[in-house]
Amino acid sequence: LHLEADLYRALDRGELRVTYQPTFNAASRLVGAEALLSWLHPVQGVVPPAVFIPMAEHSGLIVQIGRWVLREATRQLALWQRQYPHLTVSVNLSARQFRNNDLVQDVQAIVEESGIRPGTLVLEVTESLLMDVPDAQDVLMRLRELEIELDLDDFGTGYSSLSYLQRFPFTGLKIDRSFMTNLDLHPDGRGSTGENIVRSVVALAHSLHLSVTAEGVETQAQAEFLRGIGCEVLQGYLLGRPVAPEAFPLELLSVN
Numbered sequence: 018l019h020l021e022a023d024l025y026r027a028l029d030r031g032e033l034r035v036t037y038q039p040t041f042n043a044a045s046r047l048v049g050a051e052a053l054l055s056w057l058h059p060v061q062g063v064v065p066p067a068v069f070i071p072m073a074e075h076s077g078l079i080v081q082i083g084r085w086v087l088r089e090a091t092r093q094l095a096l097w098q099r100q101y102p103h104l105t106v107s108v109n110l111s112a113r114q115f116r117n118n119d120l121v122q123d124v125q126a127i128v129e130e131s132g133i134r135p136g137t138l139v140l141e142v143t144e145s146l147l148m149d150v151p152d153a154q155d156v157l158m159r160l161r162e163l164e165i166e167l168d169l170d171d172f173g174t175g176y177s178s179l180s181y182l183q184r185f186p187f188t189g190l191k192i193d194r195s196f197m198t199n200l201d202l203h204p205d206g207r208g209s210t211g212e213n214i215v216r217s218v219v220a221l222a223h224s225l226h227l228s229v230t231a232e233g234v235e236t237q238a239q240a241e242f243l244r245g246i247g248c249e250v251l252q253g254y255l256l257g258r259p260v261a262p263e264a265f266p267l268e269l270l271s272v273n
């Protein structure tokens with residue numbers, strides 16, 4: 018496939034970009050960003066990550082690309098932190114990066130080189146990644162020793178979310194956006210099944226001292242429901258789309 022060959026050159030040619038989707042606390046103050054890759058192909062235009070990340074995984078190129086994303090996102094975060102020291106950035110990891118023995122060393126070197134504040138880099142890991150990587154626990158523990166925060170991404174969509182929370186040293190979870198679509202909010206306050214599930218997940222996260230982010234918030238009603246049940250962090254098109262760093266809405270940060 019041409020696209021796969023093109024991907025090899027995309028990094029060198031500067032066709033890959035990191036975009037940043039803002040995340041907000043319940044008071045609608047900006048708290049962080051999720052780094053999301055995009056590829057501006059010279060002929061095809063924008064190629065979505067859902068298309069090229071699997072290609073990069075397959076070819077192994079994701080290891081180089083992933084390293085570049087980490088370097089780029091932490092460099093950007095360090096710049097923002099000169100003004101806003103509490104800002105965080107979340108970076109997605111894939112299984113192939115995890116199986117690479119150098120991951121922990123790479124992360125350590127990149128974090129040190131960037132000068133970001135400890136505890137402000139979050140790595141997002143999915144359940145399916147954990148199924149594919151036999152020594153994931155060891156890798157996650159070593160990342161925690163570097164004060165890297167760890168979010169279990171797409172929470173609730175896999176088979177063993179709960180046992181993964183027990184086995185691995187996560188510091189947060191992200192409720193998959195399918196739960197927002199299926200919230201089925203009841204205006205009479207009776208509580209739909211969808212509402213009760215999300216409420217229970219938030220309570221579970223709190224009782225385990227995990228931070229909780231709701232993904233895919235697209236309506237005001239969803240946002241109000243989430244704030245009402247004590248969900249700390251909200252992310253979604255209602256609040257902000259992924260944007261280039263120049264367009265990141267820093268003005269929505271709290272004034273400390």
Ligand code: G
Pocket residue numbers: 052053054065066067068070083086109110111
């Ligand atoms: O933007 P979109 O919905 O197409 O994203 C599809 C998937 O691509 C998401 O699951 C997201 O986590 C993943 N993704 C986006 N950026 C990165 C990245 O830098 N690294 C990895 N491994 N996955 C990413």
Ligand code: G
Pocket residue numbers: 038053109170171194232233234235252253254255259
């Ligand atoms: O798998 P992961 O959670 O990392 O996927 C992140 C993807 O979700 C990104 O591609 C991002 O563009 C997309 N996304 C973020 N907010 C929303 C939203 O409110 N609605 C939808 N449909 N997708 C979203």
Ligand code: MN
Pocket residue numbers: 051109141170
């Ligand atoms: Mn994610």
Ligand code: NA
Pocket residue numbers: 170171172191193194232
């Ligand atoms: Na997700």
